[in-house]
Amino acid sequence: MTLWITVLAAGALAYGLKLGGYLVPERVLEVPWIDRVVPLLTVALLSSLIITQGFLADGVPTLDARAAGVGVAVVLLVLRAPFLVVVALAAVTAALVRLWT
Amino acid sequence: MTAGPTAYPLPWWRTPAARQGLAVGLVGLYGVSAGALGVAAGLSVWQTVLTSLLIFSGGSQFALYGVLGSGGGAAAAVATSTLLGLRNGFYGLELSRVLRPGPLVRPLTAHLTIDESTAVALAQDTREQARVGFFTTGVTLFVVWQGTTLLGALAGEAMGDPRAYGLDAAAAAAFVALVWPRLVGRGPGGRTGPLAAAVLAMVLTLVSAPFVPTGVEVLVGATAALVVGLPRRGGREDDPGPPLPVTRDATPGRHGGPHDGHVAEELP
Numbered sequence: 001m002t003l004w005i006t007v008l009a010a011g012a013l014a015y016g017l018k019l020g021g022y023l024v025p026e027r028v029l030e031v032p033w034i035d036r037v038v039p040l041l042t043v044a045l046l047s048s049l050i051i052t053q054g055f056l057a058d059g060v061p062t063l064d065a066r067a068a069g070v071g072v073a074v075v076l077l078v079l080r081a082p083f084l085v086v087v088a089l090a091a092v093t094a095a096l097v098r099l100w101t
Numbered sequence: 102m103t104a105g106p107t108a109y110p111l112p113w114w115r116t117p118a119a120r121q122g123l124a125v126g127l128v129g130l131y132g133v134s135a136g137a138l139g140v141a142a143g144l145s146v147w148q149t150v151l152t153s154l155l156i157f158s159g160g161s162q163f164a165l166y167g168v169l170g171s172g173g174g175a176a177a178a179v180a181t182s183t184l185l186g187l188r189n190g191f192y193g194l195e196l197s198r199v200l201r202p203g204p205l206v207r208p209l210t211a212h213l214t215i216d217e218s219t220a221v222a223l224a225q226d227t228r229e230q231a232r233v234g235f236f237t238t239g240v241t242l243f244v245v246w247q248g249t250t251l252l253g254a255l256a257g258e259a260m261g262d263p264r265a266y267g268l269d270a271a272a273a274a275a276f277v278a279l280v281w282p283r284l285v286g287r288g289p290g291g292r293t294g295p296l297a298a299a300v301l302a303m304v305l306t307l308v309s310a311p312f313v314p315t316g317v318e319v320l321v322g323a324t325a326a327l328v329v330g331l332p333r334r335g336g337r338e339d340d341p342g343p344p345l346p347v348t349r350d351a352t353p354g355r356h357g358g359p360h361d362g363h364v365a366e367e368l369p
Contacts, residue, residue, distance in 0.1 A: 006175040007148050010165050011155025013183040019211040021193020022202065029194060033331055036294070038191055039283070040326035041230045041245035043295045045185050046160065048322025049167050051306040054273030056171065056318070071272025073277045083131045083278050090127035090274030093269030 065101070069094035116235035118225050123219050126241025129249065135162050136253020138272050141263030142170030146254040153250035157243060158215050161186040164319075170272065173316020181319045192219040199231050206252055213239030242292065291346050301325035 054070045056059060069090035076086045113119060132153060139149030139162070156162050161182040169177035178197060191213050202210040213236070224234035260266055284295050306322035313321060 014156040015191040021190035037330035040298040044325040047299040047302040048306040065271040073274035091267035094270030096303035
């Protein structure tokens with residue numbers, strides 16, 4: 001039940017933000033710092049999520065098979081591999097590391 | 102709906118904007134990873150599909166799955182997901198001037214407002230072409246995204262223990278891939294700001310994680326955006342100036358850019 005509410009709440013808020021962009025008078029948001037902070041907010045959140053997903057276990061900094069997957073992902077991104085290839089090979093890498101250790 | 106009468110000699114579906122939209126819309130294939138990760142995070146197949154239908158924004162969905170999957174609370178998951186969706190609101194602000202959607206199409210236009218559709222729309226020269234590009238991208242991506250989410254969710258469910266297949270690492274890799282183009286791109290804000298925000302966010306998250314409830318460390322990390330972005334840096338680009346014409350925001354990079362850098366690179 002909680003999960004359904006979570007999904008519906010996230011969905012409603014996501015749509016509300018999208019629609020709000022079309023309805024809010026532009027002048028309301030013409031404050032200089034918003035243009036700087038919003039792109040950085042996206043970067044900061046995505047970067048934090050790399051840590052929670054790849055380098056934390058129960059709230060404790062941890063280096064395990066996931067780190068190997070992230071390493072492979074970075075190499076593939078440098079090589080300009082497409083999104084799905086990056087994600088799939090990162091998963092395969094972590095799975096193989098777990099198999100061998 | 103997708104295009105009104107056009108000044109172009111070509112029918113709308115043969116215009117460059119439509120072809121771009123179709124090509125970019127196909128990146129929606131990575132909905133497979135959204136579906137698999139949603140189920141791995143503990144959502145049911147239908148809850149996962151519902152996130153794709155309702156949120157329809159990759160970053161926000163992955164954030165929701167990520168926080169829930171690592172044992173975070175519902176509030177932290179929704180907050181992280183919503184903060185990541187903030188940029189779509191700013192895309193809407195720009196697109197409302199470029200597309201000028203009427204009240205009837207506005208609700209649909211809003212839902213299709215994501216990184217990819219914004220990038221294609223803003224890359225066009227005329228309003229008609231911007232509309233064609235926006236809707237072709239948005240509708241294609243929406244359809245592909247829903248279908249591949251369902252496939253990924255069913256596959257994820259069939260696979261069982263997500264860790265055995267490295268799906269937890271896939272989630273981490275997805276965030277790396279989503280942030281990558283924002284770090285290596287040549288946005289109007291320069292590169293040092295995003296890099297500094299990324300590094301600071303990661304450090305804050307690592308350091309705060311042992312002391313806050315699971316999921317909240319992401320929000321602690323998000324404050325890096327304020328630390329880096331709030332102090333006024335020199336330079337003209339920070340000058341808000343008087344209201345400017347539409348072309349001022351002709352690059353989506355202004356508010357963060359397409360979340361898949363390969364999109365922009367694939368544009369003909």
